[in-house]
Amino acid sequence: MEENKKETVRRTGAPIDFGATWAAIKKYKKLYYKTLGFAFVIALIIGFSIPKTYNCQILLAPETGGGSSSLGTLASLASSFGVSLGSSSQGGDAIKPSIYPDLMKSVDFKTSLFPIKVKKKGDEKAISYYNYLKYEWREPWWKDMFGLLSPELKEDTLVNAFELTSEQSRIASLAIKNIECTIDKKTGLITIDVTAQDPNIAALLADSVKNRLQDFLTAYRTKKARHDLDFALKLNKQAKKDYERIRQVYYEYMDANQDVSLLSATQRQNDLENEMQLQYNNFTATSAQVLAAKAKVQETTPSFTTVQSATVPLKPSGPRRLVILAVCLFLAALGTTIYALAKEHQLKPLLGLS
Numbered sequence: 001m002e003e004n005k006k007e008t009v010r011r012t013g014a015p016i017d018f019g020a021t022w023a024a025i026k027k028y029k030k031l032y033y034k035t036l037g038f039a040f041v042i043a044l045i046i047g048f049s050i051p052k053t054y055n056c057q058i059l060l061a062p063e064t065g066g067g068s069s070s071l072g073t074l075a076s077l078a079s080s081f082g083v084s085l086g087s088s089s090q091g092g093d094a095i096k097p098s099i100y101p102d103l104m105k106s107v108d109f110k111t112s113l114f115p116i117k118v119k120k121k122g123d124e125k126a127i128s129y130y131n132y133l134k135y136e137w138r139e140p141w142w143k144d145m146f147g148l149l150s151p152e153l154k155e156d157t158l159v160n161a162f163e164l165t166s167e168q169s170r171i172a173s174l175a176i177k178n179i180e181c182t183i184d185k186k187t188g189l190i191t192i193d194v195t196a197q198d199p200n201i202a203a204l205l206a207d208s209v210k211n212r213l214q215d216f217l218t219a220y221r222t223k224k225a226r227h228d229l230d231f232a233l234k235l236n237k238q239a240k241k242d243y244e245r246i247r248q249v250y251y252e253y254m255d256a257n258q259d260v261s262l263l264s265a266t267q268r269q270n271d272l273e274n275e276m277q278l279q280y281n282n283f284t285a286t287s288a289q290v291l292a293a294k295a296k297v298q299e300t301t302p303s304f305t306t307v308q309s310a311t312v313p314l315k316p317s318g319p320r321r322l323v324i325l326a327v328c329l330f331l332a333a334l335g336t337t338i339y340a341l342a343k344e345h346q347l348k349p350l351l352g353l354s
């Protein structure tokens with residue numbers, strides 16, 4: 001029996017002596033006071049060195065088939081000309097809501113945020129969001145330790161999305177870092193979270209980002225439809241011009257040949273009537289095409305319902321100083337414990353090492 005117990009100890013290593021472990025920890029209680037106190041001070045320095053941030057959240061619900069009513073009206077008008085617009089459900093949507101977050105990370109969208117005017121509470125003059133991030137966004141002291149003083153505030157509006165400068169690229173990355181878009185796959189709700197170091201700016205920017213997203217998506221999704229509409233309007237304008245020209249020629253000819261009964265005059269009259277009818281039919285067909293193109297623009301225009309509007313946040317969202325304090329104290333206690341057990345040769349038995 002005794003041999004079996006020795007064999008078990010030999011295989012599993014030295015047994016854990018919790019009393020000795022606790023004694024080793026108590027022996028270094030003064031070291032705990034020092035390290036925990038030091039960690040407390042470090043946590044306070046870190047927590048109060050990080051600038052306060054405020055978060056504003058907006059909830060949007062994309063509507064499906066938002067343009068069906070207008071589309072039906074235009075379709076009924078077009079049908080009066082003998083033209084069918086087809087079903088509104090035909091064709092696929094090129095941009096699904098699931099890729100909205102990726103669109104917001106694109107260079108075009110990021111640079112479109114630069115001109116947005118923001119203003120702190122109490123300030124008289126508004127500045128662009130670009131200059132707010134460039135000149136007024138504060139970083140912790142350890143990031144600015146080797147930085148230079150900020151230059152004099154000036155408007156920087158020369159932004160070329162095709163070739164950004166290194167500074168513009170940095171500002172664009174900071175902008176999109178402070179703006180987050182997520183999609184709830186179950187409910188389809190779009191959540192836009194905007195972070196700023198001023199509560200008023202957070203609310204103003206959140207509302208502006210919502211409008212920019214809607215405008216950006218509208219322009220993106222209706223680009224081809226608007227191009228087709230412009231082409232249809234151009235054709236319709238030319239068809240109307242041709243119809244009015246031949247109509248004027250016909251009226252002038254009839255006024256000049258009221259009492260003429262020659263066959264050649266009658267033939268000329270018939271030719272002008274046929275030409276005028278052809279131009280009228282062309283004008284009617286292009287008018288129907290314009291209606292169809294307008295319906296397509298309306299059909300592809302995205303529509304959103306604002307579930308939660310932007311409001312000025314009352315409390316800061318960061319930094320989470322209690323979390324920073326807890327992490328620093330935990331790391332200090334853990335490090336001190338490992339040191340104490342190692343010094344008293346209790347670490348290896350605790351870890352099951354021989």
